[in-house]
Amino acid sequence: xSVHQTALFACHQRLGAHMVEFAHTLLPLKYDSEKAxxxxxxxxxxxxxxxxxxxxxxxxxxxxxxxxxxxxNNWQKLKPGFAQYTLMLNEKAGIIDDLILYYFGENRFxxxxxxxxxxxxxQWLNQQAQNIPDLTIDNASKLFSQIALQGPKSAAxxxxxxxxxxxxxxxxxELLIDNIACLCARTGxxxxxxxxxxxxxxxxxxxxxxxxxxxxxxxxxxxxLAARDSLRLEAGMKLHGVDINENTTPLEAHLMFAVDLKxxxxxxxxxxxxxxxxxxxxxxxGFKLLERGIARHGFKIFDNEGKALGxxxxxxWPVTQQYGIGLAYIAPEYNKEGQEILxxxxxxxxxxxxxxxRFR
Amino acid sequence: MARAxxxxxxxxxxxxxxxxxxxxxxxxxxxxxxxxxxxxxxxxLPDVGQNIIMGKAIGVVESVKAVSDIFAPMSxxxxxxxxxxxxxxxxxxxxxxxxxxxxxxxxxxxxxxNRLLDKSSYEKxxxxxxx
Numbered sequence: 001x002s003v004h005q006t007a008l009f010a011c012h013q014r015l016g017a018h019m020v021e022f023a024h025t026l027l028p029l030k031y032d033s034e035k036a037x038x039x040x041x042x043x044x045x046x047x048x049x050x051x052x053x054x055x056x057x058x059x060x061x062x063x064x065x066x067x068x069x070x071x072x073n074n075w076q077k078l079k080p081g082f083a084q085y086t087l088m089l090n091e092k093a094g095i096i097d098d099l100i101l102y103y104f105g106e107n108r109f110x111x112x113x114x115x116x117x118x119x120x121x122x123q124w125l126n127q128q129a130q131n132i133p134d135l136t137i138d139n140a141s142k143l144f145s146q147i148a149l150q151g152p153k154s155a156a157x158x159x160x161x162x163x164x165x166x167x168x169x170x171x172x173x174e175l176l177i178d179n180i181a182c183l184c185a186r187t188g189x190x191x192x193x194x195x196x197x198x199x200x201x202x203x204x205x206x207x208x209x210x211x212x213x214x215x216x217x218x219x220x221x222x223x224x225l226a227a228r229d230s231l232r233l234e235a236g237m238k239l240h241g242v243d244i245n246e247n248t249t250p251l252e253a254h255l256m257f258a259v260d261l262k263x264x265x266x267x268x269x270x271x272x273x274x275x276x277x278x279x280x281x282x283x284x285x286g287f288k289l290l291e292r293g294i295a296r297h298g299f300k301i302f303d304n305e306g307k308a309l310g311x312x313x314x315x316x317w318p319v320t321q322q323y324g325i326g327l328a329y330i331a332p333e334y335n336k337e338g339q340e341i342l343x344x345x346x347x348x349x350x351x352x353x354x355x356x357x358r359f360r
Numbered sequence: 361m362a363r364a365x366x367x368x369x370x371x372x373x374x375x376x377x378x379x380x381x382x383x384x385x386x387x388x389x390x391x392x393x394x395x396x397x398x399x400x401x402x403x404x405l406p407d408v409g410q411n412i413i414m415g416k417a418i419g420v421v422e423s424v425k426a427v428s429d430i431f432a433p434m435s436x437x438x439x440x441x442x443x444x445x446x447x448x449x450x451x452x453x454x455x456x457x458x459x460x461x462x463x464x465x466x467x468x469x470x471x472x473x474n475r476l477l478d479k480s481s482y483e484k485x486x487x488x489x490x491x
Contacts, residue, residue, distance in 0.1 A: 018398075034424045035399045035450070226398070226424050292446070294402050294422055317401035317424060324402075346420075346427070 006051035007145045007204035011212075015222050023115035025052040028224035037227035038234075038319055041190050044219030045151035047211055048228060054118035054141040055198065056111040056125065061134040063107050070128050070267055071101060072250060074260035080105025083170050083187055087250055087258050088121065089268030093275065094246040095253065097121050098238060100187055102172050110140075112196070114240045128267070145204035149211060150194030150231075153218040158184070158195060161214060169193075178210050189228065191235025191360060233316045234325065236286060236358030242297060243284060243313040243327055252280045252329070254357055282310055282329040286359065287341065289323040290351040295343050301328055302342045302349075309334050309341060325359050363391040366457050370473060371482035372433040377457065378476060380467075387433060388461045389421065389452065392486055397423040400449040405430075405441045405463055412436060412465065414472055419462070421452065434472045436465035 004025045012019060017028035027049060030037060040046050058067060067075055073086035083102040087095050097117045102110040113121045122139050129137055149157065158166055162175045172185040180203045188194035199207055212220060229239070238244050244253045249272055259272070289295065295315035303309055315326035334341065339354040365371075369379040375393035379386045394400065402422040412418045412432040419430040441463045445451050452460040477485060 029425070030398060033399055033453075035401075230424065292402060317399075 004052075006049055007201040008049045008051065008147075008208050011205060011208050012049065012222075017222070017224060020225065022225060023052050023118075025115065027052060028222070030224040030226045031222050034224070034226040034230065035317075035319075037221055037223040038230050040219065040221035041151045041192055041223060041227065041231055042319075043152070044221070045149065045153040045157060045215055046190075046221050046223035046227065047208070047215065048148040048150065048223050049146075049208070050148045050196065050228075051145040051201075051204065052115035053146055054111075054113040054115060054121065054139070055144045055146075056113065056122070057138040057140050058109040058111065058136070059107055060136045061107060062132050063109060063135055066129065066132060066135055067101065067109060068263055068266065070125070072259040072266055072268070073101070074263055075101060075103055075109070077260075078103040081167070081171055081173055083172055083185060085258050087255060088124065089250070089266070089272070090124075090246055091267060091271070092246075093249040093251075093268035093271040095240065095244045095248055095250065095255075096124055096246055098240055098244060098255070098258070100185075102185060104172075112146075116241055143201070144198050145201045147197045147199070147204065147208055147211065148188060148190075148194060149197065149215075150188045150190040150192050150223075152193060153215075153220075154192070154194045157211070157215050157218050157220070161211075166195075177207055180207060182207065189235075189237060190231040191237070191358075192231075230316045230319065233314050233327065234319055234359045236327075236356075238284070238327070239314060248284075248329075249275055249280070251275050252282055252284060254284045280332055283332045283335045284313065284327055284329050284357070285335050286325065286355040286357045287312075287328055287343075287352045288321055288325045288355050288359070289343070290353060292323060293343075293345045293348065293350045294324045295326045295328075295345055295350070295352070300344045301330060301352075302344065303334070304340070304342065312343065320360060325355075327357070330354070362395070363457070365391070365479050365483055367479045369457075370433075370476040370478055372431065372476055373485065374431045374433075376431060376433045378433045378473075380473065383467050383470065384439065384464060385434065385436070385467055386461050386464045388456055389430065390482075391456050393421075393428075394453050394456045394460070397421060397426065397428055397453075399424050400452045403446055403449050403452065403462070405446065406438060408438050408441060410438045411468075412438060414469075414475075421449075430462065433476060434465070434467055435469055436467040438463055439466050440464035 020029040071086045099113045183198040299312040310330035404420040417429040
């Protein structure tokens with residue numbers, strides 16, 4: 001499969017980005033310093049190119065029922081112009097993808113899915129939609145560019161640039177930015193207040209440059225994938241393909257908040273319910289190291305007697321903590337805050353402790 | 361972003377620098393190396409008193425995205441390690457030729473220096489790699 005460029009490629013080049021291939025797309029890994037970019041989002045404002053993400057448009061009289069069947073969360077909790085985090089499961093309750101569902105009202109919805117899963121999700125949606133009348137699904141991924149503005153100053157910047165009131169948290173509305181219509185969602189993948197802006201490919205470069213220029217006085221910094229990863233991990237957010245996949249269930253992945261068991265039925269519900277009764281074999285939990293080092297995906301976890309407890313799924317360098325942090329799957333009996341564990345980091349045994357899933 | 365390559369030291373093909381001071385030498389990684397690595401977040405160095413052998417891996421520099429071995433540019437016995445860099449790994453990015461030094465050794469074979477590159481040969485190697 002060929003590698004794509006986003007509509008913002010020229011911007012990244014001009015800014016001196018170190019580019020990397022991710023999900024068949026050339027994206028900035030970082031501009032000058034991953035740490036500085038991470039800090040900018042926590043303290044001021046970062047701007048990200050997230051055009052690689054996928055967008056599916058779903059509509060029709062049967063779309064509400066269809067979505068409640070294939071997704072774990074309940075869209076009926078939403079008012080028009082609002083969104084929710086939700087999961088798409090296979091029949092074994094394994095997570096095909098985690099995504100945001102946006103509800104526009106009048107049986108119109110948008111799903112924003114992980115770039116790496118666009119094809120798989122599309123295949124699954126079509127499979128499940130077969131023979132359902134009054135249901136339209138469109139893969140609009142190639143039609144949208146997406147810019148994320150994340151950080152405590154993001155609302156202040158947008159307030160200056162648009163005359164309309166901004167959407168509330170998890171809200172989505174069309175705003176005019178420099179006279180260009182943009183779909184602005186108050187969602188994000190960093191744990192900060194922020195906006196994910198969906199716009200046409202033809203307008204993307206102009207809007208990106210405009211936001212970057214107007215954001216200077218707020219301390220805006222262009223941010224790449226490296227900062228995106230350390231930010232989401234610090235916020236306890238999962239990355240599909242790394243922390244969750246088709247072989248992990250929402251119960252194991254500590255994602256039951258995105259599941260509405262009161263729904264009559266959804267794909268995977270019966271297996272998930274069984275697992276809740278039986279108990280999971282492993283649980284995704286947070287940990288922090290007590291010594292120097294960085295735990296990475298796949299590193300093994302033990303107790304003091306050398307018994308295998310699980311393994312690391314995501315690990316990161318210390319930002320606000322003194323030592324490294326991460327997420328790991330461990331045996332449920334050990335999933336207690338304060339539980340001491342040992343992690344094998346390239347042959348060294350490093351002391352760590354189980355924490356909550358979030359680090360900030 | 362590229363800093364000037366100092367004239368007063370010699371370089372290995374693995375992007376370490378070595379500054380000779382009689383029979384002693386201080387060792388670090390080059391500006392090119394720190395730039396390629398990105399933000400250094402962790403450094404693992406051997407202990408004082410250890411003997412190191414030219415070309416062998418002696419420690420680790422870990423950045424946000426990757427782990428990279430540090431190779432001994434020449435053989436000798438370690439007489440000092442830079443504790444500041446262990447506490448503040450970002451010194452390697454900020455000042456790779458100064459405060460970001462890694463260790464100091466007593467050389468066991470001075471003739472090994474002839475197998476390392478001077479500034480212009482190292483520069484040439486970088487230009488070749490960039491092509």
